[in-house]
Amino acid sequence: MKAAIRSNALARIFLVAGFAISLCAVPASAQKQGGSITMGLELDIPGFDPLKVGVFDTAAGTAAAAIFDTLTTLDDKGVAQPKLALSWTPSEDFKTWTFKLRPGVKFHDGTPFNAQAVKENYDRQKDPANKCRCAFYVAFMHDVQAPDDLTVVFNLNDPSVNLPAIISPPGANFVVQSPTAWKTKGDDYNRNPVGTGPYIPKSWAAGDRMVLEKNPDYWDKGRIYLDRIILKPLPDAQSRFASLQSGEADIIWDDESDADNIQRAQKDPKLTVHTYAGSGAAVAAFNTKVAPFDDVRVRQALVMAIDRKKMSQALTNGLARPASNPYGDGSWVKCKDDGALPYDIEKAKALIKDYGKPVDFKMLFTATPRGRAAGQVFQQFWKQAGASMELEQIDQATFVPRAFMRQFQLIGWRIVDLADPDVQMYANFHTGSPVALANYSNPELDRLLEHARVTADQEKRTEDYCAISRHINKEAIWFWTFQNTYYALSSARVKGLPKMYSGVVDVSGVWLE
Amino acid sequence: MVLFVARRLLYLVPVLIAVSLLTFLIASLLPGDLAYVILGDQATPENVAALRHDMGLDQPIWVRYFGWLGHVLQGDFGRSFRTGQTVLQAVTERLPVSFELMVLAEIMSLAIGVPLAIACAARSGGPFDRFMTGSAFGMLSVPTFLSAILLIYLFAVELRWLPATGYVPFGEDPAANLRFMVLPALTLAFAEWPGIMRVLRSDMIATLQEDYIALAKAKGLKPSRILLVHALKPSSLTLVTITGINIGRLIGGAVIVETIFALPGIGRLLVGAIYTRDLIILQGVVLLVGAGFVLINFIVDMLYAVLDPRIRHGHA
Numbered sequence: 001m002k003a004a005i006r007s008n009a010l011a012r013i014f015l016v017a018g019f020a021i022s023l024c025a026v027p028a029s030a031q032k033q034g035g036s037i038t039m040g041l042e043l044d045i046p047g048f049d050p051l052k053v054g055v056f057d058t059a060a061g062t063a064a065a066a067i068f069d070t071l072t073t074l075d076d077k078g079v080a081q082p083k084l085a086l087s088w089t090p091s092e093d094f095k096t097w098t099f100k101l102r103p104g105v106k107f108h109d110g111t112p113f114n115a116q117a118v119k120e121n122y123d124r125q126k127d128p129a130n131k132c133r134c135a136f137y138v139a140f141m142h143d144v145q146a147p148d149d150l151t152v153v154f155n156l157n158d159p160s161v162n163l164p165a166i167i168s169p170p171g172a173n174f175v176v177q178s179p180t181a182w183k184t185k186g187d188d189y190n191r192n193p194v195g196t197g198p199y200i201p202k203s204w205a206a207g208d209r210m211v212l213e214k215n216p217d218y219w220d221k222g223r224i225y226l227d228r229i230i231l232k233p234l235p236d237a238q239s240r241f242a243s244l245q246s247g248e249a250d251i252i253w254d255d256e257s258d259a260d261n262i263q264r265a266q267k268d269p270k271l272t273v274h275t276y277a278g279s280g281a282a283v284a285a286f287n288t289k290v291a292p293f294d295d296v297r298v299r300q301a302l303v304m305a306i307d308r309k310k311m312s313q314a315l316t317n318g319l320a321r322p323a324s325n326p327y328g329d330g331s332w333v334k335c336k337d338d339g340a341l342p343y344d345i346e347k348a349k350a351l352i353k354d355y356g357k358p359v360d361f362k363m364l365f366t367a368t369p370r371g372r373a374a375g376q377v378f379q380q381f382w383k384q385a386g387a388s389m390e391l392e393q394i395d396q397a398t399f400v401p402r403a404f405m406r407q408f409q410l411i412g413w414r415i416v417d418l419a420d421p422d423v424q425m426y427a428n429f430h431t432g433s434p435v436a437l438a439n440y441s442n443p444e445l446d447r448l449l450e451h452a453r454v455t456a457d458q459e460k461r462t463e464d465y466c467a468i469s470r471h472i473n474k475e476a477i478w479f480w481t482f483q484n485t486y487y488a489l490s491s492a493r494v495k496g497l498p499k500m501y502s503g504v505v506d507v508s509g510v511w512l513e
Numbered sequence: 514m515v516l517f518v519a520r521r522l523l524y525l526v527p528v529l530i531a532v533s534l535l536t537f538l539i540a541s542l543l544p545g546d547l548a549y550v551i552l553g554d555q556a557t558p559e560n561v562a563a564l565r566h567d568m569g570l571d572q573p574i575w576v577r578y579f580g581w582l583g584h585v586l587q588g589d590f591g592r593s594f595r596t597g598q599t600v601l602q603a604v605t606e607r608l609p610v611s612f613e614l615m616v617l618a619e620i621m622s623l624a625i626g627v628p629l630a631i632a633c634a635a636r637s638g639g640p641f642d643r644f645m646t647g648s649a650f651g652m653l654s655v656p657t658f659l660s661a662i663l664l665i666y667l668f669a670v671e672l673r674w675l676p677a678t679g680y681v682p683f684g685e686d687p688a689a690n691l692r693f694m695v696l697p698a699l700t701l702a703f704a705e706w707p708g709i710m711r712v713l714r715s716d717m718i719a720t721l722q723e724d725y726i727a728l729a730k731a732k733g734l735k736p737s738r739i740l741l742v743h744a745l746k747p748s749s750l751t752l753v754t755i756t757g758i759n760i761g762r763l764i765g766g767a768v769i770v771e772t773i774f775a776l777p778g779i780g781r782l783l784v785g786a787i788y789t790r791d792l793i794i795l796q797g798v799v800l801l802v803g804a805g806f807v808l809i810n811f812i813v814d815m816l817y818a819v820l821d822p823r824i825r826h827g828h829a
Contacts, residue, residue: 040775046595046789133552205606205682206782207781235784242669243775248678
């Protein structure tokens, strides 16, 4: 009996492997079926109802990638591929996108997945009565229509040439949730999510384990290997790493501020360090409407006084990758010339001297140890150039309103890893946008941003975005410090982790060796 | 006795009102507007004004306080705007973890502290006594976040005897539950036993100089019997006080220990509520914990009365 089972399992492995070779020429490492993994997350997951939680953090993202599906997914090259949608076509002006859906898919509660369900998900987020914090991220959609059971039409306010990639992350906006479930469960839905995804939540103790079990009716069984995934919040970085070393966790979330442990893991043959060099960067914005930053010389001087290599060494043992533009190595935008100002402390001193008046200002950071450390390094650099910065740390709750109301001189910010630069670049730099933090308006910059979002040809878009980068770098209205790098550390047995797009560690397709 | 208990209970009322007022004030005076937290990127001035009105945030603070207190008295502590859980749900889910941690930590610190105190008192001024009082002082100065990491490194990573993090409910698997609880409880106990030892040691040294101990010695009783039977009980009154106060300290220590060991207890709930500005959870939990602390002190007061008739009958 035992032998029979084993040979059956073997046959299945060969079948799966053969399938993989024939279809997408993946190297034939035997992907083993079965087993269970425990993942250590950084945060407690508050829930999954966008009306309650607004956006998913990295921890919720990991769970959402297993419980839910999105219409599209990104392949290894960052190109959108079918998931719940089979195909899509844009209108000529890229303001209307029509998606054909996969037939025969059911939510975990038996509700059929169809165009109406997709429409209801978006309607609920956009309904002004719901005041959803999530609505900001779908504001560019005018409405979503379901002309028939398997067709969804997105009508956009602004053109978007890359919509299928933009809606690929398993975030609160784009995962498809069961309308029946949120209607019947009310307030309890948030902690009892229902999706179409490869894993079904079996139990969830608040602040402790979430147990996910394989969905036996999943529409894409071929890519699912584990029987069970256990997600645990392990908030303390030291004990999270100790849990990986001692085997309580098979994989853990991590970030650059835990550089010591990442470097320890790199030297440990029993562990694997997964990294993803994403697009975007940690950035800062000058308020160009207030002194001393209404003068371009001061802005340029401060940017040229930053030695990013030294800063990376001081903050992350050299792990953090310096950024010279808003796109980063993870983006498809590659510039021959991004116009970055070089590190040149003498030039910086000369510019400040040239300005003639004392340069005293405050920089706004969130009240985190990381914000303080980064602020102190900036202080040192700028002191050498002859400027004096005072660190102002406030908590997230007051930080965002201050940014929106432009009550700052210089503010720390972030451009997150997304499949397409359009959404964030347009929001950050186009005249009149609520997060165009620099208060800077320039017709040429606006023209480039508008052109880039209606151009389908990627080479031409790249030219636009590189010109945008040169413009911003020359005017020094924002500056970039480090590119986004995302980390997960795992036991060497864990295989098949995909790229951590948007910082989400998606363990739904991994297997154990 | 009944009158004594009734009078003590009456004292509780103003204390609890003060606790509720302080809790509410602290939560209200925190910088940052709850409406902004809830709305996030949707925080246009109109939306903020509308939500503030819906939530009653535009009313004067005393109106909000009495409104909140009225709900609390009816058992309605409110609901988290992020998770949709009520405060009572969140607390009852997590209370067993923190309670078990507290009890185990208390047992462990007594198990370490009491024997050491007796051994020190038996030969006070001797080399063992001097060594132990010195190291107790050292242990008292080690913060829990340090001893926690050292214990994890030793027992979980190097020796692999115990798990580093995690939790299993006691009802599900008692043995596994205890395995998970040993290190966190030990971490807390490490900070608590020195206090217990030092207090009991000095009380016992004082007791051992009493005449009736000299008499017991003269009668030829065994030293162990004198220590354990004649000296320990009269010396343990202060121990009761210390144990009561420790419970308050343990709630504070549990915040750190639960975070490091990833235990789903009240401490973690509190930290999470602070980080996410979940003020409804925050003020509800602080009020419940505060009320719990007040009640425990009440019970300790009652225990004194049981142990010492002078308190029970006195007019103090």
